[in-house]
Amino acid sequence: MKEVDYKRQLNRCVRCGSCKALCPTYMEELDETMGARGRLYILQAIEEKRLEPTTRASDKLFSCIQCGACSTLCPTGIDVAEAIYHGRTILRKENRKRRFIGSLSRSSIKRIGLATSILRPIQKLLYPALLRKGIVNPIPEIAPVPFRERFNVYKEGGKRIGRIAIFVGCSINYLYPSLGESLLRVLLRLGYEVVVLKGEVCCGAPLRTFGFEEDAIKMAERNIEVFEKVRAEAVVTMCPTCTVMLKMHYPEFLGKGIENVLDINQFLLDRLPEAKVSKRVVTYFDPCHLRYGLNVTEEPRRILKAIDGIEYREMKNPPACCGFGGFFSINFRGLSNRIGDKLAGYISQTGPHVLATSCPGCMMHIEGALQRIGSERRTKKSKDLLETPIEVMHMVEVIEEAIC
Ligand code: SF4
Ligand code: SF4
Numbered sequence: 001m002k003e004v005d006y007k008r009q010l011n012r013c014v015r016c017g018s019c020k021a022l023c024p025t026y027m028e029e030l031d032e033t034m035g036a037r038g039r040l041y042i043l044q045a046i047e048e049k050r051l052e053p054t055t056r057a058s059d060k061l062f063s064c065i066q067c068g069a070c071s072t073l074c075p076t077g078i079d080v081a082e083a084i085y086h087g088r089t090i091l092r093k094e095n096r097k098r099r100f101i102g103s104l105s106r107s108s109i110k111r112i113g114l115a116t117s118i119l120r121p122i123q124k125l126l127y128p129a130l131l132r133k134g135i136v137n138p139i140p141e142i143a144p145v146p147f148r149e150r151f152n153v154y155k156e157g158g159k160r161i162g163r164i165a166i167f168v169g170c171s172i173n174y175l176y177p178s179l180g181e182s183l184l185r186v187l188l189r190l191g192y193e194v195v196v197l198k199g200e201v202c203c204g205a206p207l208r209t210f211g212f213e214e215d216a217i218k219m220a221e222r223n224i225e226v227f228e229k230v231r232a233e234a235v236v237t238m239c240p241t242c243t244v245m246l247k248m249h250y251p252e253f254l255g256k257g258i259e260n261v262l263d264i265n266q267f268l269l270d271r272l273p274e275a276k277v278s279k280r281v282v283t284y285f286d287p288c289h290l291r292y293g294l295n296v297t298e299e300p301r302r303i304l305k306a307i308d309g310i311e312y313r314e315m316k317n318p319p320a321c322c323g324f325g326g327f328f329s330i331n332f333r334g335l336s337n338r339i340g341d342k343l344a345g346y347i348s349q350t351g352p353h354v355l356a357t358s359c360p361g362c363m364m365h366i367e368g369a370l371q372r373i374g375s376e377r378r379t380k381k382s383k384d385l386l387e388t389p390i391e392v393m394h395m396v397e398v399i400e401e402a403i404c
Contacts (some may be wrong), residue, residue: 001082001083006047006083007047009078010040010044010047011044012076012077012078013041014076016075018073018074018075019036019037019071020070022070022072022073023035023036023070023320024069024319024320024323024339025064025065027319028335028339029335033060034060034063035070036064036070036074036080038060039060039061039064039080040078040083042087043061043083043084046090046091053090053091053094055094055096057091057094058091058092058098059095061087062098062332063335064081064084065323066209066328067081067288067289067292067320067325068081068292069288069292069321072292088209089211092210092211092212098210101210101327101331102211105210105327109202109206109207112170112201113146116142116146116174119142120142120144137333137337137364137365138364138368141175143175143177146174146177147168147174147180147181148200150177151184151194152195153194154184154188154193154194154195154196155193156188158191160192161190161192162191162193163193163231164192164193164194164195164232164236164267165195165196165197165230165235166180166183166184166187166195166237166238167200167203167223167227167237167243167258167261168180168196168200169203169238169239169242170202170203171360172239175360175364176394179238182397182399183236183264184196185400185404186396186400189403190273192233195230197226197227199222200223200226203219203223203239204216204249205326207219209325209327217253217254220250220254223246223250223258224250224256224257224258234261235260236263236264237262238264238359238394238396239359239361240263240288240290240293240358241361243261243263243289243294244289244293244294246261247261263290263294263299263358264358265299265303265358265395266299268399269299269302269303273403275308275402276308276309276402277307280310281311281353281354282304282310282311282356282398283312283314283347283352283354283356284300284301284312285318285356285357286300287322287357287358287359288320288321288322289359290358290359292320296358303395303398304398307398309402313351317346318343319339319343319346322340322343322362322366324364324365326361329365337372340365340368340372341369341372344369344370344372344373347370352390353390353391354390354392354398355370355391355392356393356394356398357393357395358394359394363393367392370389
């Protein structure tokens, strides 16, 4: 965001407070400085030199999950998350611990292949004990061979109806390669040739969360260069944070983006054949970047309702965000888990066999939260709660089961 736009955004706040109604961190803390209005006020005060850029001020800015829910309620149309991203570029050095984690993460993200190969044996060795002691949240095992290393151009016999490229994203490449495989099978079943590009790099979103805007722009340049070379009907994604970066922020950074990027729900909605699964109750959780960033809410529901065997049940009043927020879940683990547990309670009360969502980060966080409230569930023996565990599935897994 340009300096002049940043100042304009800050000055547009009329302090009405509407934004607080959806802000998950404000709802949890009931503290003015933990909501959009308070955060914008802090940024404005720093900008006007009425407030020093202290560690405390920095904490308030970095405790935003960047869900974007606030902007949908703002009568003056402020892009709060973007203003906060910009504010972080100014405040990123104010907390020593975060500065260290930020620098480490920056180097790791830029050489993520190397970083994950170092982290994998450490994860195997230490992680089970840390998990047992409740020091870390559950995360999947880092894949021995990343998804992008295993696939390139992929087709099955017979004439193909078109060519699709996948933007894999880091979480699927290293933590959930099975989701990439599911998408591959779905696209092949529909008759497409599928291209996976080895040159793809991180979309840049995690770098922005630490305030490294310039590094994120370099990632954007690299991805645009790589995807420009492939001719494909669409570039399909399974991570809403990547999708928002590719579709919305790349053009803002560079005046151009990757063409025809579509979330899998958008791409598959009108392309699916008759689909059937064994009888089950399914509810859906909207990943915040898909809902507030891209307004993709109807497509997954229509897909689920069209699958024979699924009884779709809408969840009542879920929070705007699952509470994951990437590094937010590490920096503010307690708050992140409280938001996740609240969501898990709503899911549980809905009574589904399956919680479907469209984001690997949401899957990871919700699975952990359901496990945490699971023990509570068993001790409370409440009638409205399920006896059996709730399965968390990405939409692509639900679709694969229904058509392949
Ligand atoms: S982006 Fe989300 S967490 Fe941040 S201020 Fe807005 S509603 Fe709150
Ligand atoms: S809704 Fe918009 S104008 Fe009102 S307090 Fe929030 S950010 Fe400011």
